[in-house]
Amino acid sequence: MSSDRPWSLKTLPLRDASSAGLLPPDSYPQTPSTPKSLTPLASKVTSVLSTTHSDTEFRDALSLLDQRGIQNDAETRRRVRLDLQKEVIDSNGEVIAEFGRVAEQLRRIKTTIDKLNSGYEDMKSQVVAAHEQTTPALSEASSLLEQRRQVEVKQDLLGAFRKHFIMSESEIAALTMTAEPVDDHFFQALSKAKKISKDCEILLGFEKQTLGLELMEQTSKNINLGFQKLYKWIQREFKTLNLENPQMNSSIRRALRVLAERPSLFQNCLDFFSEARERILSDSFYVALAGSSPSGTEDPSVKPIDMTAHDPLRYVGDMLAWIHSATVSEREALEVLFVAEGEELAKGLKSGRDAEIWRLIAEDDEVEADFNALKALNDLVDRDISGAARVLRQRMEQVIQSNEETIPAYKLANLINFYRITFQKTLGPNTNLVELVEGLETEALRQFRALVRDHIATLQGEFQHAPSDLGPPAFLQDSLKQLKAISKTYDSSLSASEDRESEFENVLAEAFEPFMAGCENMAKVMKDQKGAIFLINCISSATACLEPFDFTRRRTQQLQGKSKEEAKKLVVSQYNFFRKGSGLDPIFSFLEENKDKDAGPLDEKLLGQASQTLDDFLPSALMDAMENLKHLQDSKLARKVTEEAAEQFCNDFEELEEVILEEDEDSADSDDEEEEGRLRSVFPRTTAEIRVLLS
Structure with a gap:
């Protein structure tokens, strides 16, 4: 095996423990002579041999050694421990050196902290001393700030109170001083005063009522002065108003609407206005009649009714037509106030009546009717026209009494009836003008009946002799001619009665029945046949006169029945x-x-x-x-x-x-x-x- 081949712990051959003569401790023969404690070498060997390759720490150690590139030779194996210990010692030295530098830094930090602590303690002592010195001032300042806040709240409250409950000098002047105009500033001031007066009721609910009472007293005084100023201003405006064309502008309508909260002052204004209008309309009617004013000033543009209307019927018709035209014009001029502003007037009058002392002490069952704008309008127009109506009554009474003809008398009554119905539709049934015209109508009908009765009285001698030809007598023919003219007049008239037939029976009773009764009495004294022929001829003429009119149908049927009875006598x-x-x-x-x-x-x-x-x-x-x-x-x-x-x-x-x-x-x-x-x-x-x- 070459010596240059690298070796590692992983390449070392595993030695067989049994071949080396080394056995694990478990395999040692247990003899009585074996000692319980092993030798250090044996312990070392046992420790090494007991470590298996599968142990994690062992494998990690081998991996570290392998990473160092250690040569697997005898020298390396001998020095590996020393090298490792040396490395550990060197590493420890470096660590100690680093910790020395850290310790030096810590000492510097400690020195700095000590300085900071010293400075902090110094500052703390100064702050404590300063705090001890400024605490009274801060307490006083805090108290002053709280007082300032309370003062500001009171100031705001007082400002709001003054703004709401106290009127400025300019507002009081605009409300009470007659030199100031009645404009938007006046109405704004009056509205504010009324609101203050109403809100003072809240102040009266507090324990101390002095302020509320004083404010209410002063405000009520200003409100009363304001209404008096408004009342006088309206009267001045009425004086300058074009009474020939009484169109009320918006400012007068607004003033009247506000003044309605004082019913007595409001009524006085209307009375003043109606008196002026009554005087103007009376003079105008006199000019229309005579062509000149009561003072004698002639108006060439006017054709006098007294001169142009020679016929009594036309004369009365022209006068009634003038009164009707004046009534309609007056109503149209005033209805802009009472119709357009009627609801506001009603509210004002109701609030004013509720505030009046006599209303507060009145019994519960004494309740006045609600304000009716239409009725108030009609009443005012009725009062305006009353002066001219009195002149009309005088003239018409003269015409009625001077008339001596039956048919014109009835036509006159019928004409008056037409205008009575017209005035009733215009002003309502319960007005003086309607009552006046109704009285004239009654007078005209009374004159008509008197003329008919006088005519009948003059014919009493004719009721005794029937014509030789048994035809209708002359008095019946004359009465039927009159009745036909009267019936045509009534047929073309405007009647308020739903049962026209019953209404016309009154005319028949006066202008027809007496003549028919006279004919029947004449027939009774005649022979049966002649009496029947005479009565049938009279009935035929009467039927021919009454039959064309639907309001005589009942009487016509009665006459036809009577004719049949007489015809039966002729049959016999x-x-x-x-x-x-x-x-x-x-x-x-x-x-x-x-x-x-x-x-x-x-x-x-x-x-x-x-x-x-x-x-x-x-x-x-x-x-x-x-x-x-x-x-x-x-x-x-x-x-x-x-x-x-x-x-x-x-x-x-x-x-x-x-x-x-x-x-x-x-x-x-x-x-x-x-x-x-x-x-x-x-x-x-x-x-x-x-x-x-x-x-």
């Missing part, structure tokens, strides 16, 4: 004419009296006389019957009445014929040839012949 009269004229009345009476019992044979002699009379009567019977009704103006009704009477006569004749035939048949059954057909030979007329002759 014509029927009696046929019976008596034909000579058959005694025979018909005999048969009627003995209808339910055996009357015995007919009188042949009486039958023969009746036959002769009938033959003489029949040729001209129908013409004679129609001649009886020649004064009946309705020819169709006359023919109808005659036909019904002829039909009844034919029916009676048919019964007579049946009796004659029965008696002849009875005579034939008695085998007496002389008696057979005896009655028929005496009375040969048949029912068919009678019907032909009377048709």
Whole structure:
């Protein structure tokens, strides 16, 4: 084996322990002479041999030796331990040297720390001394800062309080001084004052109420002065307002809306305004009537109603039309306040009433109605027009009393009724103007009734004599002409009544019923036939007058029913004419009296006389019957009445014929040839012949 070959511990051959004479301790023979403790060499060998290659530490040691590149020779094996120990010693020396340098650094650090500790202790002693000296000042400064913070909070609170509860001099001046204008600054100041007054109620809830009471007293004083200033300003504005065209601008509407919180002042303003408007409208109406003002100043642009309207109806119509136009214009001018601002006015009036002393002490059941803007508007317009309405009443009363004609009187009442309904729709039912016009309407109707009654009184003599032709008397014809004119007027009028027929019955009672009653009384004293003809003619004329109008339908039906009753009387009269004229009345009476019992044979002699009379009567019977009704103006009704009477006569004749035939048949059954057909030979007329002759 060459000596240059490198060796390592890994290449060393494993020696067999048994061949070297070395056995493990377990294989040594145990003899009594073997000592319990081994020799150091044996221990060493045992330790080496007990280490196996699989041991981790052993393998790591071999790996380290292998990494060092140790030559596996005898010299190396002898010096390996020494070399390793030397390396360990050198390494330890280096470590010790390094630790020496570390120790030197630590000593320097210790010196530095000692210096720092010394400086720190020095500074600490100085700080403690300074702290002991500044502690009172800091405590005082902290106390002052806290006091400053509290003062700032109080200052902010006071500022907020002053801003909220105290009015500035400029605000008080804008609110109370009459020299200052009523503008946005005034309303802002008033709004702030009202808010302060309301919020003062919170201050009154505190234990000390002095501040709240003083503030409320001062604020209430300023608010009252502000409302007085506003009230006087509105009055001045009303004086400068164009009363010919009373359009309220936004500032006046706003002022009135605010003033509504003082109902008494608000009402005084409205009273002042209405008085001015009443005076202006009265003067304007006087100018429209006379063409000049009450002071005598003429207006050439105006056509006086007194001069242009000669007809009473037109005169009244022109005056009512002027009043209506003025009412509508006044309402349109004022409704911008009461309609557009109505809700705000209602709120203001309600809050004002609730704050009034007499409302606070009133009983619970004394509750006023809520503010109605539309009603307030109508009431104000009604008051504005009241002066002109008084002049209207005077003029119209003169016209009504001076009128002496019936139809114009009713037309006048109807015209007033039209405007009453119009004013009622414009201003409502419970206004003075509507009541005034309603009174004029009542007066006009009273005059109409008086004229009708006077006319009836003048006709009392005419109620005693009927015309010779049994036609409607002149007074009835005149009354029907008037009634027709009245009906046309009423038909074209505007009526508020849903039952027009019942409403017109009052007119009929005055202008129609007395005349019809007079005709009926005249008919009663006449003979039945003439009285019926006369009454039917009167009813026909009345029906022709009333029938075209739907509001007289009920009375027309009553008249037609009365006419039918009178026509039945004529039928009876014509029927009696046929019976008596034909000579058959005694025979018909005999048969009627003995209808339910055996009357015995007919009188042949009486039958023969009746036959002769009938033959003489029949040729001209129908013409004679129609001649009886020649004064009946309705020819169709006359023919109808005659036909019904002829039909009844034919029916009676048919019964007579049946009796004659029965008696002849009875005579034939008695085998007496002389008696057979005896009655028929005496009375040969048949029912068919009678019907032909009377048709």
